[in-house]
Amino acid sequence: MLNKLFSFNGGVKPDPNKSASTREPIARLALPPQLVIPLHQHIGGTPRPLVTVGSTVLGGQRIGAPDGNVSSAVHAPTSGRVVAIEPRPMPHASGLSSPAVVIEPDGLDTAIEREPFDWHAAAPGEIRDFLRDAGVVGLGGAVFPSHLKLNPGKSGHTDTLVINGAECEPFITCDDMLMRTEPENILRGALIMQRMLAAKQVLVALEDNKPEAATALKAAARALGNASLEVVVVPTRYPAGGAKQLIRVLTGIEVPHGSRSTDFGVQCFNVATALAVWRALEHGEALTRRIVTVAGNVERPRNFDVAIGTPISHLFAAAGLKPDTDKLIMGGPMMGIPLPNIDAPVVKATNCLLASSPTLFAPPEPELPCIRCGECARACPADLQPFELYWHSRARNFGRAQEYKLFDCIECGCCAYVCPSHIPLVDYYRYAKSEIWARERDKDAADSARERFEFRNWRADREKEEKAAKLAARNAAKPAVKPADGPAPAADVAPAAAEDPKKALIEAAMARARAQKEAVAAKNTDALTPAQKAQIDAAEERRKRASELSGSDAPTE
Amino acid sequence: MITALLVMAGLALVLGATLGAASVLFKTQGDPLVDKIDAILPQTQCGQCGYPGCKPYATAIAGGDADINQCPPGGDEGVRKLADLLGREYKPLNAEHGVEKPKSVAVIDEATCIGCTLCIQACPVDAIVGAAKQMHTIVGDLCTGCELCVPPCPADCIDMVPVTETVESWKWRYPVFELKVQPATLPAKEAA
Numbered sequence: 001m002l003n004k005l006f007s008f009n010g011g012v013k014p015d016p017n018k019s020a021s022t023r024e025p026i027a028r029l030a031l032p033p034q035l036v037i038p039l040h041q042h043i044g045g046t047p048r049p050l051v052t053v054g055s056t057v058l059g060g061q062r063i064g065a066p067d068g069n070v071s072s073a074v075h076a077p078t079s080g081r082v083v084a085i086e087p088r089p090m091p092h093a094s095g096l097s098s099p100a101v102v103i104e105p106d107g108l109d110t111a112i113e114r115e116p117f118d119w120h121a122a123a124p125g126e127i128r129d130f131l132r133d134a135g136v137v138g139l140g141g142a143v144f145p146s147h148l149k150l151n152p153g154k155s156g157h158t159d160t161l162v163i164n165g166a167e168c169e170p171f172i173t174c175d176d177m178l179m180r181t182e183p184e185n186i187l188r189g190a191l192i193m194q195r196m197l198a199a200k201q202v203l204v205a206l207e208d209n210k211p212e213a214a215t216a217l218k219a220a221a222r223a224l225g226n227a228s229l230e231v232v233v234v235p236t237r238y239p240a241g242g243a244k245q246l247i248r249v250l251t252g253i254e255v256p257h258g259s260r261s262t263d264f265g266v267q268c269f270n271v272a273t274a275l276a277v278w279r280a281l282e283h284g285e286a287l288t289r290r291i292v293t294v295a296g297n298v299e300r301p302r303n304f305d306v307a308i309g310t311p312i313s314h315l316f317a318a319a320g321l322k323p324d325t326d327k328l329i330m331g332g333p334m335m336g337i338p339l340p341n342i343d344a345p346v347v348k349a350t351n352c353l354l355a356s357s358p359t360l361f362a363p364p365e366p367e368l369p370c371i372r373c374g375e376c377a378r379a380c381p382a383d384l385q386p387f388e389l390y391w392h393s394r395a396r397n398f399g400r401a402q403e404y405k406l407f408d409c410i411e412c413g414c415c416a417y418v419c420p421s422h423i424p425l426v427d428y429y430r431y432a433k434s435e436i437w438a439r440e441r442d443k444d445a446a447d448s449a450r451e452r453f454e455f456r457n458w459r460a461d462r463e464k465e466e467k468a469a470k471l472a473a474r475n476a477a478k479p480a481v482k483p484a485d486g487p488a489p490a491a492d493v494a495p496a497a498a499e500d501p502k503k504a505l506i507e508a509a510m511a512r513a514r515a516q517k518e519a520v521a522a523k524n525t526d527a528l529t530p531a532q533k534a535q536i537d538a539a540e541e542r543r544k545r546a547s548e549l550s551g552s553d554a555p556t557e
Numbered sequence: 558m559i560t561a562l563l564v565m566a567g568l569a570l571v572l573g574a575t576l577g578a579a580s581v582l583f584k585t586q587g588d589p590l591v592d593k594i595d596a597i598l599p600q601t602q603c604g605q606c607g608y609p610g611c612k613p614y615a616t617a618i619a620g621g622d623a624d625i626n627q628c629p630p631g632g633d634e635g636v637r638k639l640a641d642l643l644g645r646e647y648k649p650l651n652a653e654h655g656v657e658k659p660k661s662v663a664v665i666d667e668a669t670c671i672g673c674t675l676c677i678q679a680c681p682v683d684a685i686v687g688a689a690k691q692m693h694t695i696v697g698d699l700c701t702g703c704e705l706c707v708p709p710c711p712a713d714c715i716d717m718v719p720v721t722e723t724v725e726s727w728k729w730r731y732p733v734f735e736l737k738v739q740p741a742t743l744p745a746k747e748a749a
C-alpha cells in the first residue's frame with residue numbers, strides 16, 4: 001500500500017473548468033464526408049503510404065507502414081475509398097501541410113478481418129511489433145510510440161508502472177470520461193503493460209477533482225483483485241499530470257537533468273494508452289479512434305468519440321461553435337497550441353479542442369519589462385529559473401539558455417500564468433527551442449556536406465594517381481609490344497603513332513572500320529528487275545567517283 | 558648555496574622535461590583556427606568566395622589572405638560569427654562575391670535531361686545521381702544549393718528552387734507584442 005505521497009515544487013491552481021464537458025456521456029460522432037488521415041502523427045519516422053488513390057480500404061486496414069522501429073503504423077478508421085494522397089493542412093501552430101491519406105467513407109463501416117493475437121503466449125518482442133503495427137502511441141499528448149517504452153531495458157524489470165490519469169490541465173476531461181466509462185479495460189491494459197515491463201507495482205494516479213472516475217477505477221481494481229495494482233488519488237495542482245511531476249508525487253523520485261525515469265525504474269503511460277494497448281492485444285483493434293473534449297466557447301461542451309482524421313470543423317459543428325469565437329486551441333489553455341486552420345483533422349495527439357473568445361480568455365495584456373520578482377521561479381514545477389531562460393532566449397543567447405537547462409522546460413505555462421508583467425514566457429522558450437533545433441539541423445547538414453566534399457576531393461586525387469600509374473605502366477611496357485602490333489595502317493601515320501599511343505589506337509580503329517566498310521557487300525541482289533539494276537549501277541558509279549575524288553584529295557591534306 | 562643551486566637546476570630540468578614531453582604528447586594536429594573557421598562556414602562549397610571550397614577559404618582567412626565578408630551563403634550572421642571568433646570588426650558582405658539568397662536546392666527537369674553527366678562532375682558534394690545517357694536526379698537532402706551544376710548543363714534543365722518550410726522545419730516566431738493604436742482621445746481632451 002502506498003501510504004505516503006510526496007510533492008513537487010511550484011505549480012499553480014487555475015480554475016479547472018471541467019464540469020461543463022462532463023455533464024453528458026461520451027458521444028460517438030457520426031463520420032464526416034471526408035477523413036483526412038495524416039501519415040505522420042507521432043514522434044519518429046513518417047510512415048510510407050500502403051494504399052494508392054482510388055483503392056478501397058476497410059476499417060482498421062493499415063494505410064501507412066511504420067518507417068523503421070521508431071515509428072508507428074497508421075490505419076483507416078472506416079471502410080471507403082482513397083480519393084487522394086496529398087499534403088493537407090495539419091493541426092499544427094504553423095498551419096502548414098503534410099502528406100495525408102484522404103478517405104471518402106462508404107457508410108458501411110466494414111471492418112477488416114482481425115487477426116487474433118495470442119499475447120499471453122507471445123514473446124515481448126512480438127507484442128511490441130504488434131503494438132507498433134497497430135499504431136499504438138502515447139495518447140497523453142506526446143504521441144511517442146508506446147512499443148518503444150514497453151521495454152524493461154537492460155535490467156529486465158521495472159519497479160513502478162505509473163498509469164497517468166491526472167489530467168491536470170483546465171477544460172480537458174477526455175481521460176476523466178474514459179476512466180468513468182471503461183475503468184476495467186484501462187486496468188486490464190495496465191496489467192498487460194505491467195507484464196511486459198515486469199513491473200513490481202502499478203499505480204493508477206488521478207487528481208482528487210475526479211471523484212466519479214476514482215470510484216469507478218477503485219471498484220474495477222477491487223473486481224480484478226490484483227494486489228500489485230493500486231488506484232492513487234493525488235492532490236489537484238497543475239501540472240500534477242506532467243510525467244516527471246507525477247512520478248515525484250507518487251514515488252518521491254526526482255528525475256535529474258539528462259536522465260529518464262526509466263533509469264530509476266519508473267515508467268509512465270497515459271490511461272488512454274493503456275486502453276489502446278488492451279484493445280489492440282485483446283481485440284486486434286488498431287488505434288483509429290480517440291476521445292476528444294470540445295470545450296470553451298461552444299453551446300454544448302462534451303466529449304466525443306471520434307475517428308482520427310475527422311475535420312476539426314465537424315466536431316465544432318457538433319458542439320455548436322459560438323459566433324464570437326476569436327481563436328481555436330488544440331490542447332488546454334495552458335499548454336495548447338493555436339490552430340490556424342479549422343479544417344485540419346483530429347490526430348492521435350488531439351485530446352482537447354478549445355474555442356476561445358475575448359470574454360472567456362481576456363486578450364493578453366501588454367508585455368511589461370521583467371521586474372525580477374522571482375514569481376516564475378517559485379511557480380516552476382521543473383525547478384528551473386524561468387527568468388534566466390527568458391533573458392537569454394530574448395537576447396537570442398541560445399547557448400546560455402541551454403546552460404540553464406532550457407530543454408528541461410515542459411512548457412507547462414506556470415511561469416507565464418503567475419508573471420505580473422504578463423510576459424509570454426513560454427513563447428520565448430518555444431522560439432528558442434525551435435531555433436536551437438534548426439541550428440542543429442543546419443550543423444548536421446553542413447557536417448555531412450563537408451564530409452562528402454572531402455571524400456570527393458580524395459576520390460579525385462586517387463583517380464588522378466591511378467591514371468598516372470596506369471599510363472606509366474603502359475609506357476614502360478610499350479617498346480616491347482609495339483613492333484608485334486601488326487603492320488601499320490599507313491606509312492605516313494606510323495611515326496605519329498609511335499609518339500602517341502592514343503593516336504595509334506584511333507588510327508587502328510579507323511583502319512578496321514574502313515576495312516569493314518569495304519568488305520560489306522549487298523546481300524539482296526538476286527532477282528532484281530532491270531530498272532533496279534540500272535539504279536544500283538548508277539549508285540555504284542557515283543560511289544566510285546566519290547571515292548576517287550576523296551582519294552585524290554587525300555594526298556593534298 | 559650549492560644546495561640551492563642544485564635544487565634550482567634540478568627543478569629546471571624536471572620542468573623542462575615535462576614541458577618537452579607535453580609538447581610531443583599533446584601536439585595539435587592541423588590548425589585549430591582553420592577548423593574553427595571551417596565550422597562556422599556553411600559548407601556549401603560553392604566557391605563564391607574565390608576559393609575552391611570552404612576549407613581553402615577558412616585557411617585563407619586564418620592566414621590573413623582573405624577577408625571575413627566573402628561568403629554569401631553564410632550571410633550576415635556568418636560574418637558576425639567570424640568577426641566574433643577572430644576579434645575583428647564586423648563588415649557587411651562584399652557584394653563582389655554575391656548577395657545573400659534564401660536557401661534553395663537544385664532540381665533537374667527530368668524530361669529535359671539528356672544524361673550528359675556534366676552536372677555530376679560539377680557537384681562538389683556528390684548530390685547528383687545518374688549515368689551517361691541516363692536521366693540524372695538530385696538528392697534534395699544532400700544538395701547544398703551551391704548552383705555549380707547550373708552553368709555546365711547544356712540542356713538548361715536545372716532550376717534552383719527555394720526550400721519551403723515544412724511542419725518539421727517550421728520554427729516558432731520571436732514573440733512580438735503588437736502595439737495597438739488607441740483612438741485619439743487624448744488630444745480631444747486637451748482641446749476641451
